[in-house]
Amino acid sequence: MPVFSILNCLLPFRRSSMTSPVYTDGDWQCDICSLYNRPTTKVCAACNMSPAGPGMWSCTECSYHNMNEVIACAMCYQTRVSAKDLAYTWEWAPNPEQWIPYDTPTAAVIEQAFLSRLKSTTLNVGPYFMMYPRTYTFHFDYESGNFYQRNRASGMCRTARRRTGEEQMKTIDSKLVEKGDRCVICQERFDEDGAREIVQLVMCTGHYFHKGCISGYLKVRDTCPVCFKNVEA
Numbered sequence: 144m145p146v147f148s149i150l151n152c153l154l155p156f157r158r159s160s161m162t163s164p165v166y167t168d169g170d171w172q173c174d175i176c177s178l179y180n181r182p183t184t185k186v187c188a189a190c191n192m193s194p195a196g197p198g199m200w201s202c203t204e205c206s207y208h209n210m211n212e213v214i215a216c217a218m219c220y221q222t223r224v225s226a227k228d229l230a231y232t233w234e235w236a237p238n239p240e241q242w243i244p245y246d247t248p249t250a251a252v253i254e255q256a257f258l259s260r261l262k263s264t265t266l267n268v269g270p271y272f273m274m275y276p277r278t279y280t281f282h283f284d285y286e287s288g289n290f291y292q293r294n295r296a297s298g299m300c301r302t303a304r305r306r307t308g309e310e311q312m313k314t315i316d317s318k319l320v321e322k323g324d325r326c327v328i329c330q331e332r333f334d335e336d337g338a339r340e341i342v343q344l345v346m347c348t349g350h351y352f353h354k355g356c357i358s359g360y361l362k363v364r365d366t367c368p369v370c371f372k373n374v375e376a
Contacts, residue, residue, distance in 0.1 A: 173199035200225075210270055214244040216300050235292050236302045242365065244272060253281050257305065260285065266292070308358030311374050312342040315351050322359030327369055328356035 153306050161237060169182035171194050178189040186193050194207050199208045200223060207218035213227050233250040234242040243255065246269040256264035262283055267276035280293050281303065290303040320333045320341060333341055333351065340354040351371045352360075357368075365374050 174203070181301060208245075212247045213270060214246060214250075222362060222363045226362050229362060231307045232362050233303060233350075234304055236304075242304065254305075256281065257283060259276075306362060307328075308361040309354070311345050311361070312354065312357065313345055314326045315341045315343050317341055322353055324351065326351070326356050328352060328360055344372075344374065346374065 163315060164217060170179045172179050173187040173190060173194065176187060176190045176192075178187055180194075192201065194201075196208065198211050201208055202216035202219060202221055202253075203224065205216060205219040206222040207216055209223075211245055214223050214229075214232065215221065216223070220241070222244055226244060229247075231250070231254060232244045233253045234244045235243050244250070247264055249269040249272055252264060252266065252268055258281075259299060264281050265277070266272040266279040266281055266341055266345065272279055278294060278296055282291050284290070284295060290305065292301045292303050293299070317333065321365055322334055323332060325332050327350070331353070331355075333339075341349050341351050342354045344357070344367055347367050347370055350367075360368060361374060366372065366376065
């Protein structure tokens with residue numbers, strides 16, 4: 144019997160015994176493919192991935208399990224999708240072409256120091272920095288807008304930045320938008336809700352977004368979703 148015929152025979156049994164099309168009490172949803180699985184299964188019936196344990200999340204790119212307070216995957220550095228819902232993110236640059244977000248406890252410490260206009264603060268919370276409580280400091284130069292992380296032991300400094308998703312936007316008059324045009328992120332027409340602010344990325348021309356939509360997107364990705372130009376903070 145051909146292989147595809149064997150799989151077709153087995154599939155109905157597999158789905159009925161191991162998966163559910165909708166959530167039922169006790170089912171767990173796979174972080175990778177979103178399939179609902181029966182509570183007795185140890186791995187997802189569709190993608191064969193095990194569920195993340197309590198206080199963990201699974202990276203959608205490499206499937207590595209990370210602690211909830213970590214915003215970037217520790218394995219591939221892909222930003223967690225839920226970061227789009229944060230009011231702000233603080234990021235550090237291991238190299239000029241890559242930005243990695245701090246974990247949420249560390250970002251909160253940096254944000255509080257930023258709002259308090261401190262010149263520096265010690266980084267000693269979060270999964271990584273709590274292991275080296277006297278090693279790392281974060282510094283603010285408000286006049287130049289330069290922020291950086293410093294390793295006291297080595298003297299090495301890493302450039303950092305604060306992102307809210309609004310740094311590279313400019314407001315667009317709704318009269319400049321053609322009738323029927325849509326936001327590519329939410330797919331809603333701009334003329335259907337005049338109360339929502341319309342913006343354009345400063346490095347792009349000819350395509351627009353709802354401010355709330357593109358603001359969340361830019362906390363996860365560094366490129367325009369239409370023309371793929373790099374977004375520089």
